[in-house]
Amino acid sequence: MICIQQNIYAQDTVAVAKPISHKFKPETLRATMLAVSFPGLGQIYNRKVWKIPLVYAGFGALVYSVGFNSRGYNTYIKAYQDFTDTDPKTVSYVKLIIADPSTYDPVKFPSAYTYYKDAMLRMVDYYKRYRDLSYIGIAGWYLVSILDANVDASLFNYDVSPNLNVTLLPMQMSLPGGFIGAGLSIDLKVNF
Secondary structure, eight states: OOOOOOOOOOOOSSOOOOOOOOOOOOOHHHHHHHHHHSTTHHHHHTTOGGGHHHHHHHHHHHHHHHHHHHHHHHHHHHHHHHHHSSOTTOOTTTTTOOSOGGGGOTTTOHHHHHHHHHHHHHHHHHHHHHHHHHHHHHHHHHHHHHHHHHHHHHTTTOOOOTTEEEEEEEEEEEOTTSOEEEEEEEEEEEOO
16 A cells, blocks of 8 residues: 655744835825826826816817917918008008908098998907917916815815615695795705
């Protein structure tokens, strides 16, 4: 008979510690300060990198709007200045007005001259207004990106529990004049 000996080894007495996994909880103040220092850093800190293209697309659209409206403003202000001066060499307005150039004379055609001048002033005001609104939009978008980082950090670990119930119940409502009428009440109850 053949005997097979089993080798029994003693186990180590030192247990291997499992690494402690920390749940990420962003600090609201840090996320806000990072977003203030550079747009998009708050979103990176909150681990919401998918929002970064949205932040920069908004800034890009607003910067494009500033450039577009600035070019329009500069074109029309130059045309207005050339149209109202007495130098016949300045004719930048000719490409903007679609009419016979002989009608630009303020002596022969005063109503046409006034109309063209007023039309150019309206366009100057139009482009200036939207250029200025685009600058305000840049500041507003910057604040929205900061607010997004702040709110996202605040609500990062917010848990929506299935224990939320919404019920509709009939109730009596007091109306102006002392009358009492029927109405509906919406109630939200949280069970722990």
